[in-house]
Amino acid sequence: MGIDRALFAKGKVPEYLICPCCKDVLENPYEICDEAHLVCGECALELYPDPEEDNKEEEEEEEAEPPKKRARTLAETAPGLEQEFASQVHAGERDESGTPAPADGAERDGEEEEENGGGTGSEGDGEDDELHDNGDQEGAEGREGDGKGSSVCPVCQEPLLAETEVQKARAIRRIIQELTVNCAYLSFGCLWTGILREQPEHDKTCEYRPLPCVHADQGCGFSGPKDTHAKHEERDCLFATVSCPRKNCERFSGTRNDLKAYEDECDAFECETPGCPTMTTKRMMPIHQLACTEYTKLYKKAMRNIKKLKNDLEKAKNPSSSSSRPVAEITLDDNEDW
Structure with missing residues (x-):
């Protein structure tokens, strides 16, 4: 490339x-x-x-192909039967032509010559010439x-x-x-330009060059400029050491990856009802909040009385108001229940 x-x-x-x-x-x-x-x-x-790789591929292909079986001849399967069959054929030909039968030795020599492609005919010479030409x-x-x-x-x-x-x-x-090039880390924000010959030296010291996470040996695949590592470790890195985000929990200290499993057993989840001091596990919190309904009603009633008291104090500070009463007369409603 x-x-x-x-x-x-x-x-x-x-x-x-x-x-x-x-x-x-x-x-x-x-x-x-x-x-x-x-x-x-x-x-x-x-x-x-x-060439070594080509030879290796050819050897692998040859090993993968199963060996081809050679067809067995009649002489291999039944040696005596082939000679007997040939004698019968020649005897029939002699009967038709009226020629005397050749001696057994001559017959066998003729057969061997035919099998070996003997003869000096023009057809054999043509084949030899063609092979030489090829x-x-x-x-x-x-x-x-x-x-x-x-x-x-x-x-x-x-x-x-x-x-x-x-x-x-x-x-x-x-x-x-000698051609002018940009920094290889232009996409990360580096604006350096120079000749190609000088680029390797710049890349070694470029502050925008991507670096692996400090927890790469534990499995983190993050890589980025140096100024992005702090944010990555604080928010995203699953292998960074963190504490439980619930302020009253002091039991956990481990990686962000372990924190997900710990959330199921942490007992420092606070009730969402304002003023309720209850803390329990994430699984038990919905059950508690059902029982916390009555407390919520009392809390809201107290807040309404406090608001009314503040309004009365404001009116007392402004005597010109026709609806104001002396401070000594300011009391809570008798029917309000604490």
Whole structure:
């Protein structure tokens, strides 16, 4: 793979600096054909397959295929029957033609000669000539292909150079190293720009470079700039050490992941009714709140009396009000129940 085009600060990169295989900017470019077309170093490895790997794949395929069974001949299944059958056939032919029967030895020699493809006929000579011609043609093709790769250039479709002839395009690499690029962590907020050759040194010290969580060895997969780690640990990290969020609970101290299981046994859940001091477990709280209804009524009645008392005090401070009464006369309603 090459260098991501989005990394370059000044827009479009010249087409001759683009790898025809991965479509990114050339990285460690190599010349692969007589026309000096270029590809990335990694892409060049894909164009030249490893012969050891090819041989290994062929061996695996051969092992996967079951061995083919060879058909057994008549001589193998019944040796005597084949000779007897041949004698009967020849005897029938002699009866029809009236020729005398050949000696057994001559008959067997003729059969062996036929089986071995003997004879000097023109048909046999033609087959031999054809085999020689094919062999010569294959040899010529092999000689012509010597020194070339098994594939072609992805640009001009010409044969690839032999691996021993492939050269690094050092001049092109120097040109690319002088191009202006953005910081690799631009998406995190870094606005640095510089030449590609200086980028690795900047990346080592960039304050926006993503760092793994301090609890990565425990299983946290978070990664981000340094200034995001405090927020992550405070709110999200399941492996950060936390205490129980209920202020009256002092029993728990563990990870945020363990806290979820502890919530079922924590007995520091407070009643939601204002003024009720009851604390119990999360499971028991609904039961308590049903019993807390009467207390709630008393609480609301007390709040109404307090509000009325405040109103009476305000009226006493303002004598011009016709509805005001002396402070000494301000009392709670006799019917109000505490």
